[in-house]
Amino acid sequence: MSRLIVISNRVSTGGGAQGGLAVALSAALREHGGIWFGWSGNETSEFSGQISLERIDGVTTATVDLEEQDIEEYYNGYANRTLWPLFHYRIDLAEYERSFAGGYQRANERFADTVRPLIEPDDLVWVQDYHMFPLGRELRDRGIANRIGFFLHIPWPPRRLLATLPEARALVEGLLDYDLIGFHTEEWLQSFCDYARDELGGIVDEDNVLSALGRKVRLIACPVGIDATEFAALSQNDKARQTFERLQESAVGRTLIVGVDRLDYSKGLEERFLGYERFLTEHPAERKEVVLLQIAPPSRGTVDSYQRIRSTLEGLAGRINGAHAALDWVPIRYVNQGYPREMLAGVYRASKVGLVTPLRDGMNLVAKEYVAAQDPDDPGVLILSRFAGAAEQMQEAILINPHSAEEISDALRQAISMPREERIERWRKLMNTVVEQDVMWWLKRFTDALEAIPASQSAFIDAEGQSGGV
Incomplete structure (x- = not known):
């Protein structure tokens, strides 16, 4: 050899x-x-x-x-x-x-x-x-x-x-x-x-x-x-469980939507925030029942375009929270730091919707990690940009055009209201692919x-x- x-x-x-x-x-x-x-x-x-x-x-x-x-x-x-x-x-x-x-x-x-x-x-x-x-x-x-x-x-x-x-x-x-x-x-x-x-x-x-x-x-x-078997096991370890419980407690019964991306203009974060804002506007009766947790660790801070995207997202998050928040609820939790993989596994497992909206991406392993971390008996729903490389393998996700705020809003509504049986069926097919075509x-x-x-x-x-x- x-x-x-x-x-x-x-x-x-x-x-x-x-x-x-x-x-x-x-x-x-x-x-x-x-x-x-x-x-x-x-x-x-x-x-x-x-x-x-x-x-x-x-x-x-x-x-x-x-x-x-x-x-x-x-x-x-x-x-x-x-x-x-x-x-x-x-x-x-x-x-x-x-x-x-x-x-x-x-x-x-x-x-x-x-x-x-x-x-x-x-x-x-x-x-x-x-x-x-x-x-x-x-x-x-x-x-x-x-x-x-x-x-x-x-x-x-x-x-x-x-x-x-x-x-x-x-x-x-x-x-x-x-x-x-x-x-x-x-x-x-x-x-x-x-x-x-x-x-x-x-x-x-x-x-x-x-x-x-x-x-x-x-x-x-x-x-x-990814190493799907290893990541699924990771989602059950002590650190992941502690993270899961903390998020469940802080959500206070609300549906947690998660995005995890390096802070980069290719990830469609601005479009994601605008699509989520549209959902909040179009569904006022449901808006206080959801929370978007966006984890976006900074990268390449010396490059001007990365400084601009950070400034834009901070402004968007502030505007959306200012327009929609209540005394007991903030619609966006925007976090500019990274977390260890076992903590992210707990974050994914606690989230009922994984929102992955790159404008263009070679693959996107977050989509696969999100699927691997789910509870088989009560899995969350993956919303995935059709312009991510992962979309070719993950047709059972809700595929969207991230440039369309309407499609993001509609997909969020579909994911949040999706029956458990359909969620399980979609997840099983996605998980089979993630396991069979692993790293x-x-x-x-x-x-x-x-x-x-x-x-x-x-x-x-x-x-x-x-x-x-x-």
């Missing part, structure tokens, strides 16, 4: 707060052996390429510090101010600066130089997410002939949107140096194919193998999951496909592809 080299922007440090993806990748590394490599999150005055090796919970991690300029241009700049908004269809928020693109390329070259000595000839190399699009090409340029896979955890935008990126063609050409590219959904995969066909003259065969510019790369739709299923599906790539294919590098990059 080949060792696995996982490469990502950040590396899991272990501990109880790990998400499902970190748990899965750690489990894979324990099974295969190997190394998890990435940025330490720390700043250094001068890049040296010095690696810090640690052994954490049976997993070897290798991290490297970056200079302030790298962090500003690669991470805060190109990754989070250019690629993130563009790939989430927010071209109005995308910032195109040559210094960002240059810093992104430079950081990926530094990652390649640093991780290169750690890779042995038979290793499988698995690169994660949009921070490292060019890394496959950089590794090939340094003589790495191993099988290299790439998985994108965010959406792939339509061709005409991607074309607004000045470096779009070079970015996609660089991806052809991977042997396998994974997407959460068929929609994202087909969007990638559209660009490759129309802009690169590529051909995609019936096995989803793309041939373009003298290279072949296999494409796979492979939705990530280990995702991991095995991808790594099996990568191992199946013929070694001769991964060793082939077209001479014309030796140059390039973003």
Whole structure:
């Protein structure tokens, strides 16, 4: 069995707060052996390429510090101010600066130089997410002939949107140096194919193998999951039970609606608040019987667009509470902090409605965690944006267009009044999918496909592809 080299922007440090993806990748590394490599999150005055090796919970991690300029241009700049908004269809928020693109390329070259000595000839190399699009090409340029896979955890935008990126063609050409590219959904995969066909003259065969510019790369739709069994058990532990009881007591018999999202404009939080406000206005007899708990820990606070969304939501929450609250009731509890997974499991279990309304999302694991945490005898109802990647698997949720306040309001009314028998039937079907296509299923599906790539294919590098990059 080949060792696995996982490469990502950040590396899991272990501990109880790990998400499902970190748990899965750690489990894979324990099974295969190997190394998890990435940025330490720390700043250094001068890049040296010095690696810090640690052994954490049976997993070897290798991290490297970056200079302030790298962090500003690669991470805060190109990754989070250019690629993130563009790939989430927010071209109005995308910032195109040559210094960002240059810093992104430079950081990926530094990652390649640093991780290169750690890779042995038979290793499988698995690169994660949009921070490292060019890394496959950089590794090939340094003589790495191993099988290299790439998985994108965010959406792939339509061709005409991607074309607004000045470096779009070079970015996609660089991806052809991977042997396998994974997407959460068929929609994202087909969007990638559209660009490759129309802009690169590529051909995609019936096995989803793309041939373009003298290279072949296999494409796979492979939705990530959670450890559903573990999360269901987590919802019953002492900390989760205490959280459940506290929320039940504080709700005073009211129906608790929950949203849990990183504070980000892609999550549809403003639209969620407006839809909830419409529900309060349209159903005055029922409005005092519900409470919306929105947990939204801040992120990327140095980026202007994130500062604006925080200010907007604070203003909306204040206005809605001011207009609708009574002496003994506040319609929105808005919390700007994160909580450990076991506490979130208790929050989900106490909530009769899970409100997940991203405007665009690669997957959205909150939807799956909400389902896994429910009481099988009295489950809550999931309301899910049809623009989340999870919607493709979770058709038994109440699917809505998050841009429509009316649809959110109608869905809340439907969820709150839904008979127990229907709630159970929907939940069982959702839970079956969440359990069957869990995070280990995702991991095995991808790594099996990568191992199946013929070694001769991964060793082939077209001479014309030796140059390039973003």
